[in-house]
Amino acid sequence: MTEIKTAFNSRNFSPEVLAEKLKNQHFADSIDIINDLDIVERVTILSLLPLDYVIELFDKPELEQSAAILELLPINRAVEILDGMSADAAADVFQEMDKETRTRLYALLKPLTRAELKKLTSYPDHTAGALMTTEFIAIPSNWTIQKTLDHIREVERTRETVYTSYVIDPKTGTLLKAVSLRNLILASPDEQILNVPTHDSPITISPFTDHEDIARLFQRHDLLSVPVVDENNHVIGIVTVDDVLDTMVDEMNEDAYKFGGMEALNKPYMQIKFPEMMKKRGGWLALLFIGEMLTASAMQYFETELEKAIILTLFIPLIMSSGGNSGSQATSLIIRALALRELTLNDWWKVIIREIPTGLSLGFLLGIIGITRIALWQKLGIYDYGQHWVAVSTTVGTTLIGIVTFGSLSGSMLPFILKGLKFDPASASAPFVATLVDVTGIIIYFSVASLILSGTLL
Amino acid sequence: MTEIKTAFNSRNFSPEVLAEKLKNQHFADSIDIINDLDIVERVTILSLLPLDYVIELFDKPELEQSAAILELLPINRAVEILDGMSADAAADVFQEMDKETRTRLYALLKPLTRAELKKLTSYPDHTAGALMTTEFIAIPSNWTIQKTLDHIREVERTRETVYTSYVIDPKTGTLLKAVSLRNLILASPDEQILNVPTHDSPITISPFTDHEDIARLFQRHDLLSVPVVDENNHVIGIVTVDDVLDTMVDEMNEDAYKFGGMEALNKPYMQIKFPEMMKKRGGWLALLFIGEMLTASAMQYFETELEKAIILTLFIPLIMSSGGNSGSQATSLIIRALALRELTLNDWWKVIIREIPTGLSLGFLLGIIGITRIALWQKLGIYDYGQHWVAVSTTVGTTLIGIVTFGSLSGSMLPFILKGLKFDPASASAPFVATLVDVTGIIIYFSVASLILSGTLL
Numbered sequence: 001m002t003e004i005k006t007a008f009n010s011r012n013f014s015p016e017v018l019a020e021k022l023k024n025q026h027f028a029d030s031i032d033i034i035n036d037l038d039i040v041e042r043v044t045i046l047s048l049l050p051l052d053y054v055i056e057l058f059d060k061p062e063l064e065q066s067a068a069i070l071e072l073l074p075i076n077r078a079v080e081i082l083d084g085m086s087a088d089a090a091a092d093v094f095q096e097m098d099k100e101t102r103t104r105l106y107a108l109l110k111p112l113t114r115a116e117l118k119k120l121t122s123y124p125d126h127t128a129g130a131l132m133t134t135e136f137i138a139i140p141s142n143w144t145i146q147k148t149l150d151h152i153r154e155v156e157r158t159r160e161t162v163y164t165s166y167v168i169d170p171k172t173g174t175l176l177k178a179v180s181l182r183n184l185i186l187a188s189p190d191e192q193i194l195n196v197p198t199h200d201s202p203i204t205i206s207p208f209t210d211h212e213d214i215a216r217l218f219q220r221h222d223l224l225s226v227p228v229v230d231e232n233n234h235v236i237g238i239v240t241v242d243d244v245l246d247t248m249v250d251e252m253n254e255d256a257y258k259f260g261g262m263e264a265l266n267k268p269y270m271q272i273k274f275p276e277m278m279k280k281r282g283g284w285l286a287l288l289f290i291g292e293m294l295t296a297s298a299m300q301y302f303e304t305e306l307e308k309a310i311i312l313t314l315f316i317p318l319i320m321s322s323g324g325n326s327g328s329q330a331t332s333l334i335i336r337a338l339a340l341r342e343l344t345l346n347d348w349w350k351v352i353i354r355e356i357p358t359g360l361s362l363g364f365l366l367g368i369i370g371i372t373r374i375a376l377w378q379k380l381g382i383y384d385y386g387q388h389w390v391a392v393s394t395t396v397g398t399t400l401i402g403i404v405t406f407g408s409l410s411g412s413m414l415p416f417i418l419k420g421l422k423f424d425p426a427s428a429s430a431p432f433v434a435t436l437v438d439v440t441g442i443i444i445y446f447s448v449a450s451l452i453l454s455g456t457l458l
Numbered sequence: 459m460t461e462i463k464t465a466f467n468s469r470n471f472s473p474e475v476l477a478e479k480l481k482n483q484h485f486a487d488s489i490d491i492i493n494d495l496d497i498v499e500r501v502t503i504l505s506l507l508p509l510d511y512v513i514e515l516f517d518k519p520e521l522e523q524s525a526a527i528l529e530l531l532p533i534n535r536a537v538e539i540l541d542g543m544s545a546d547a548a549a550d551v552f553q554e555m556d557k558e559t560r561t562r563l564y565a566l567l568k569p570l571t572r573a574e575l576k577k578l579t580s581y582p583d584h585t586a587g588a589l590m591t592t593e594f595i596a597i598p599s600n601w602t603i604q605k606t607l608d609h610i611r612e613v614e615r616t617r618e619t620v621y622t623s624y625v626i627d628p629k630t631g632t633l634l635k636a637v638s639l640r641n642l643i644l645a646s647p648d649e650q651i652l653n654v655p656t657h658d659s660p661i662t663i664s665p666f667t668d669h670e671d672i673a674r675l676f677q678r679h680d681l682l683s684v685p686v687v688d689e690n691n692h693v694i695g696i697v698t699v700d701d702v703l704d705t706m707v708d709e710m711n712e713d714a715y716k717f718g719g720m721e722a723l724n725k726p727y728m729q730i731k732f733p734e735m736m737k738k739r740g741g742w743l744a745l746l747f748i749g750e751m752l753t754a755s756a757m758q759y760f761e762t763e764l765e766k767a768i769i770l771t772l773f774i775p776l777i778m779s780s781g782g783n784s785g786s787q788a789t790s791l792i793i794r795a796l797a798l799r800e801l802t803l804n805d806w807w808k809v810i811i812r813e814i815p816t817g818l819s820l821g822f823l824l825g826i827i828g829i830t831r832i833a834l835w836q837k838l839g840i841y842d843y844g845q846h847w848v849a850v851s852t853t854v855g856t857t858l859i860g861i862v863t864f865g866s867l868s869g870s871m872l873p874f875i876l877k878g879l880k881f882d883p884a885s886a887s888a889p890f891v892a893t894l895v896d897v898t899g900i901i902i903y904f905s906v907a908s909l910i911l912s913g914t915l916l
Contacts, residue, residue, distance in 0.1 A: 153644055162640055163621060185607060185639070220520070221484060241682070241703075244703070249673075252713075256793065261783055261787055270801065313757065321896055322746075325719055326743060332719075336711050337728075343727060347728075370747070383758050
C-alpha cells in the first residue's frame with residue numbers, strides 16, 4: 001500500500017495505472033491513498049474506478065471531502081453514486097453539500113433515494129434517526145423461508161446488512177419478530193417465517209434514542225443491528241454495529257479532548273493547521289484564565305492577612321492543587337457513571353451523601369501528610385516556620401480537609417448541573433473544575449487562618 | 459423486568475417460579491436480576507434454569523461472580539456448562555477459579571474443551587490471543603457451497619459466529635480466503651467454495667495484536683469478526699465484534715478514570731464500598747500531594763523575593779493554573795493521537811516543533827489578557843499595584859509566555875515518555891501534568907521577577 005502511494009507521488013505511474021492498482025486494495029487502504037491526493041487528482045481517480053467500487057468508498061465516513069468531490073464529478077456520475085450509496089451515508093454527504101448543488105442533484109435522484117434522504121435528514125444529531133439506514137430486509141409474516149431467502153438474494157446488493165430479517169404484519173405494518181440469517185439457514189425452506197423459533201421479543205429503539213444508549217444496548221445484548229421503530233411499532237430503519245463502533249470512537253475522542261479542557265479536533269493532530277489549533281485551544285484557555293483571575297481578586301481581598309503572615313503563601317499552591325485534584329477525580333467518576341447510566345439526574349443527592357464522607361477522609365489523609373511535612377522540616381531544621389509553626393500547620397491541615405471535601409463535592413456535582421442544563425456532562429473538564437475550586441480554596445484558606453491564627457500571627 | 463425483581467424480593471414467588479419467568483427474558487435482563495440475588499439464591503436459580511439458557515448466561519461477561527457460582531454448582535453441571543460455553547468466555551471464567559477447583563474440573567472436561575482452555579489461557583492480557591475464541595467455521599477449500607452450508611447447520615450451536623467461513627488449504631492448513639454467509643447464500647449450491655467471489659484478501663491479525671489496534675481495524679474495515687493467524691498463516695481463532703465493543707467500553711472507562719487522576723473502577727460508582735473508594739482515590743491523591751510539596755520548597759527558596767515583593771504572590775494561582783491548563787490540553791491531545799496511531803513514539807520531535815510556536819502564541823494571548831487586567835484595575839483605581847505596577851505586569855505577562863510554553867511542551871512529551879517506558883500513555887493524568895508544571899511555574903515566575911524587578915521591587 002505504501003509502495004503504491006510512493007510510486008504515484010514520484011509520478012511513476014499515471015492516474016489510469018493508479019486506478020487499476022487501487023481496485024484490488026481493501027477499501028480502507030484505497031481511501032488512505034485517495035485522501036493524500038489533491039482534490040483534482042481525487043476526482044480523476046474516482047472517475048476512473050468502477051462505479052461499484054466508488055460507491056463502496058463513498059459509503060465509508062473515512063473518505064475525506066466526499067461532498068466536495070461529488071460536486072466536482074460529472075453530475076450523472078454523482079447521481080449514480082448517491083443512488084447507489086447506503087441511505088445513511090448518502091444523507092451525511094448530502095447535508096455537507098452547498099445548497100445549490102443539493103437542489104440540482106436532488107431533482108435527478110431516484111424517487112426512493114429522495115424519500116430516504118428526506119426522512120434521514122430530519123432527525124437531530126446524535127440520535128438513532130440520524131445514524132440509521134432505511135435499507136433493511138422487511139418480510140411479510142405470511143412468507144416462507146424459501147421466499148425470504150430468494151428475496152434476500154435479490155435485494156442483497158441494496159441492503160447494508162442482510163444478517164437480520166424483520167418480520168412485518170402485512171396488514172398493520174408492525175414489527176412481529178426479528179429473524180437472523182443464522183436461523184433462516186437452519187430452518188427448512190418450506191416453513192413459514194413466522195414459525196422460525198427465536199428466543200425472545202425483538203429489541204427495538206426509537207429514532208430519538210441517543211448514541212450512548214445505542215452503544216450500551218449493542219454491548220449489553222451483543223447485537224449486530226437493531227431496528228428503529230416509530231410509536232406504532234413500524235420499522236423505519238436499522239442501526240448497524242459498524243456505525244455504532246464509529247460513533248463510539250468519535251465519542252471517546254470528543255470526551256478526552258473535552259476533559260483536557262479544549263474543543264474536540266476533527267482531524268489528526270499533525271494535520272491541524274496552526275490557526276485552527278489556536279482556536280481549539282486558545283478559546284478555552286483564555287476563558288479559564290479569565291475565570292482564574294478571580295483568584296487574584298480573592299488574594300487582594302486578604303491583603304492584610306497576606307502581609308502579616310507571609311508564611312501562609314508558601315502553601316497556597318499545595319492547597320489549591322489538592323482541591324483541583326480531588327475535584328477532577330470526582331468529576332471523571334461521575335461523568336463515566338452518567339454515561340454508563342449507572343446514575344441518573346435524580347441521583348445527585350445520593351452522590352452528595354457518598355462524597356461528603358469520602359471528601360472528609362481524603363482531606364484528613366492529606367492534612368495528616370501536610371502537618372507531618374511541616375513538623376518534620378521544623379524539627380529537622382530544614383526550614384523555620386517561626387514560633388507559631390504549630391498553629392500554621394494546623395491551619396494548613398484544617399484547610400486541606402475543607403478544600404478536598406469542597407473539591408469532591410463540586411467536582412461531582414458539576415456533571416449533574418451541566419446535564420440538568422442540557423449540556424453534555426463530559427464538558428466538565430479537569431481545568432474547569434480546578435478553576436472553580438481554586439478561588440474557593442483561597443477563601444477557605446484565609447478564613448481558616450483568620451480563625452486559628454487570630455491573636456498570634458494575624 | 460423490574461416487576462419480576464420486586465416480586466421475587468418481596469418473596470411473592472419461589473425460585474422455581476422465578477426460573478420459569480427468567481427463561482422468557484432477554485439474557486441481559488435475566489443477568490441483571492440474577493446479579494441482584496445473593497450467591498446461594500443464584501446457585502439455586504441457575505440449577506433450575508435449562509442448561510442451554512444457563513450456558514448463554516455464562517457466556518456474557520456481565521454475569522457477576524460466575525467463577526464462584528460454578529464452584530458452588532454440582533460438579534457435573536459445572537462441567538456441562540464449561541463444555542458448552544464459548545471457548546473465550548470459558549477461559550476467562552476458568553482463570554478466576556481457585557486452583558483446586560480448576561484442577562478438579564479440568565480432568566472432567568471434554569478433551570476439546572481442555573485443549574482450547576490451554577491455548578486461550580496462554581496469551582497475555584490485552585492481546586487478540588486472550589480475546590479470541592477458538593470456535594469458528596473452518597472449511598477445506600475443496601468443499602462445495604452445499605457441503606459448507608450443511609456443515610454450518612450441523613455445527614451452528616457450538617460456534618460463536620457463523621457469519622464468516624474461513625477457507626483452509628486442506629494440505630498446508632493455511633488460510634486461503636474468508637467467505638461471508640451473505641456470499642454463501644448468494645452462490646449456487648454446487649459451486650466450489652474456493653470460487654465464491656470475494657473482494658479482497660482476508661484481513662488477519664496476530665495473537666499478539668493489542669486491543670486498541672483490533673478496535674481500530676474493526677472500525678476501519680467494518681468487520682464483524684477477524685481471524686487470528688500464527689506465523690504460518692494457520693487460523694488459531696477469531697475475534698468477534700461483540701468482544702471488541704466490550705473491550706472498547708472498558709478502555710473508555712479506564713482512560714477516563716486515569717485522566718482524572720485515579721485508579722480505574724471495576725464496579726458501578728454506587729456499588730463501590732467506602733474502603734475501596736478510598737484506596738482508588740487516596741493513593742494517587744496522596745502521591746500527587748507529596749509531589750506538589752515541592753512547590754512549598756520552591757517558594758521557601760524564594761523567601762527573600764517574596765518578602766520584598768508581596769504583590770507577586772497575588773498572581774501565583776493564576777500563573778500556576780495557566781501552566782496546568784495548557785499542559786492538560788496538550789496531554790489529552792497526544793494521548794488520543796497515540797491511541798489512534800496518528801503518532802508513533804518516533805514522532806516526538808515533530809510534536810515539539812509544533813508545540814513550541816503553539817505554546818508561545820497561547821502564552822502571548824494569556825499574557826496580553828493578564829497585562830490588560832492589571833493595567834485596567836490600576837487605571838480604574840480598583841486596586842493599587844504600587845508605583846512599579848508596569849514592571850509587575852510585565853513580569854506576569856512574560857512569565858505566562860514561559861509557563862504556557864513549558865506546560866504545552868511537558869504536557870505533550872509526558873505521554874511519549876510513559877509510552878517509551880512501556881507504561882500506558884493514558885496514565886498521564888491532568889493532575890499529574892499540573893503537579894509537574896506547578897513547581898516549574900514558581901521557579902519560572904521568580905526567575906523572571908528577579909530579572910525584571912531587580913533594582914526596583916527586588
